[in-house]
Amino acid sequence: MAKGSVLWSETQDKLAEARYFLDQMRRYKYDADSFRFVLSAFLSAARSVTLFMQKEYGSRPGFDDWYQQKQAELANDPDMKLFNAKRVITVHKGSLRLRGDHKVEMTASIHPVGSLEIKVVRADGSVEHVSPVPHRRLRRLRIPRPRSFVRVSDWHFEEASDRDVIVMSGAYFGRLQALVEECAQGFGFPANW
Numbered sequence: 001m002a003k004g005s006v007l008w009s010e011t012q013d014k015l016a017e018a019r020y021f022l023d024q025m026r027r028y029k030y031d032a033d034s035f036r037f038v039l040s041a042f043l044s045a046a047r048s049v050t051l052f053m054q055k056e057y058g059s060r061p062g063f064d065d066w067y068q069q070k071q072a073e074l075a076n077d078p079d080m081k082l083f084n085a086k087r088v089i090t091v092h093k094g095s096l097r098l099r100g101d102h103k104v105e106m107t108a109s110i111h112p113v114g115s116l117e118i119k120v121v122r123a124d125g126s127v128e129h130v131s132p133v134p135h136r137r138l139r140r141l142r143i144p145r146p147r148s149f150v151r152v153s154d155w156h157f158e159e160a161s162d163r164d165v166i167v168m169s170g171a172y173f174g175r176l177q178a179l180v181e182e183c184a185q186g187f188g189f190p191a192n193w
Helices: 010-027 032-057 063-075 078-093 135-140 165-187
Strands: 098-107 116-121 127-133 147-157
Touching (some): 010 032, 032 098, 078 165, 147 165
Antiparallel strands (some): 098 147, 116 127
């Protein structure tokens, strides 16, 4: 397989496909349907990396022993199990269920009469800053035109509700990339080259 002027194995090409869909996840973070669709494509491409690796390198001396050890390591990795389970769902059972954390930003015009106090309230409820605005400065206070919007700031799997799907996917991709690099270093080009 050729990518530009560089020769790639099928395994490396499948890894590049997974990277493409990971990049698309970042691009479509704010579009719920598009995000789910590219996440599904990422899961499928990423899972196929090791399947392509087995097909390409399976006849190489020592590969089977090396890969059995790697399979055991992957089987004990909770994130690898989770990503495989999500791929099974999206390919064989139905749509993925995700939870989005939403960030609401709102700006509105105000017309203070007497005094104005500005508070910054964090998501945990703590007040970071309280600033009374002196009456004499109220006339110079400029508030932007009204607008409001809602954006998803993070997507989460139900099983890992405290971790962002994009961050987790990046780490998952990194593990696969390291595995592909280790395989290429240990076993060279695939047998079908």
